[in-house]
Amino acid sequence: xxEFFVTTEFVPTDYLPVLIFFLxxxxxGFVTMIAGRFVRPQVSYREKLLPYECGAPPISDARQPFxxxxxxxxxxxxxxxxxxxxxxxxxxxxxxxxxxxxxxxLLFITILVxxxxxxxxxxxxxxD
Amino acid sequence: MIxxxxxxxxxxxxxxxxxxxxxxxxxxxxxxxxTMFFHVAGLYVxxxxxxxxxxxxxxxxxxxxVLYLFVLMLLNVRTQSRHLHRQWPFAVxxxxxxxxxxxxxxxxxxxxxxxxxxxxxxxxxxxxxQAIGLRLYTDYLLPFEVASLVLLVAMIGAIVLTKKxxxxxxxxx
Numbered sequence: 001x002x003e004f005f006v007t008t009e010f011v012p013t014d015y016l017p018v019l020i021f022f023l024x025x026x027x028x029g030f031v032t033m034i035a036g037r038f039v040r041p042q043v044s045y046r047e048k049l050l051p052y053e054c055g056a057p058p059i060s061d062a063r064q065p066f067x068x069x070x071x072x073x074x075x076x077x078x079x080x081x082x083x084x085x086x087x088x089x090x091x092x093x094x095x096x097x098x099x100x101x102x103x104x105x106l107l108f109i110t111i112l113v114x115x116x117x118x119x120x121x122x123x124x125x126x127x128d
Numbered sequence: 129m130i131x132x133x134x135x136x137x138x139x140x141x142x143x144x145x146x147x148x149x150x151x152x153x154x155x156x157x158x159x160x161x162x163t164m165f166f167h168v169a170g171l172y173v174x175x176x177x178x179x180x181x182x183x184x185x186x187x188x189x190x191x192x193x194v195l196y197l198f199v200l201m202l203l204n205v206r207t208q209s210r211h212l213h214r215q216w217p218f219a220v221x222x223x224x225x226x227x228x229x230x231x232x233x234x235x236x237x238x239x240x241x242x243x244x245x246x247x248x249x250x251x252x253x254x255x256x257x258q259a260i261g262l263r264l265y266t267d268y269l270l271p272f273e274v275a276s277l278v279l280l281v282a283m284i285g286a287i288v289l290t291k292k293x294x295x296x297x298x299x300x301x
Contacts, residue, residue, distance in 0.1 A: 011130055015173050019133075066201040068290050074198045075286040078191040079279050085183050086275070089261030101265050104273065111276040115283035124287045 072124050083112050130174060137170045149219070154200050158193060165189040176248060179257045 051058055090105055119125060144164035151157050165188045172181035251259050264272055 012173050012176055012178070018173075064201075065203070066198065068202070071198045071202055072286060072290045074194050075290075076283065078187075078195055079283050081191040082187060082279060083276075085187055086272070088182075089179065089257050090265055092255070092257050093261035093265065096262065097265050104265060104269055108273060108276045111273070111280055112283075115280040118284055119287055122287050124290070 069127065076119060076124070079115070080112075083109075134171070134174055137167045137174065140164075140167045141171070158196055158200065161196065162189055162193055165193065176251065177256065179260055 086108065087105070090101060094101055141164055144160045144167065147160035148157050148164060151160060165184060169181040169184040169189070172178075172184060246259055246263075254262075
């Protein structure tokens, strides 16, 4: 089993607070749900079991096809999200690669701006 | 401690992966997938790949999952999609062959022996994200710029497909 843990000599102790945070967050949710189960009155009727729609009675099934424009916005979000991910390692080593790094990142962004202009020109960012 | 964490993360990953393909409610599938993404990020942290862990959460848990959710909403998937589960013999076949391949690869004694300039100690020294940055923006400049072209193609492709209303027409039929 030992050889599977490639980097056992470097235990990521910096992330211990993150682990503790997740344990507290998860534990809080778990404990409150269990506690609520014992405390709350167990009275249920049809209206109470309906999905909560801010007071308005639900008129149909919630699972309906969404308009296409949500998808295109989500797709563009994914692509620009990935673009932003490439900027993190670039930003932390910017002092070491200097002008060379600036030029290559400008090229990278220029290529993506073409896509952005295309999306804008085609009306993909319009809501109707 | 590390072993216990690894076993926990790996177990939850496997369970969530199975749930992702076996649950009946499409939204539950996506939730199982989200749990799996977070636990895979935990595995990356255990391997000291901090940048990869954060990218896993930003890109996969943040963006890719949204895309899955939207596909789910667009395609109007109902709960009782029983016919999807008839494909399980093929799934077992593929899973079996991939597992056999992995087990075969693990028999090789060279597994887990890190070589090259960036050993775990070196990465600890200069920092995980810095090591990626130094390599990516000097030696791997071309793949980096090609990545922007791939993103551009995906962007234009998505716009062309949606603007023609292919899927909208498909739903109306």
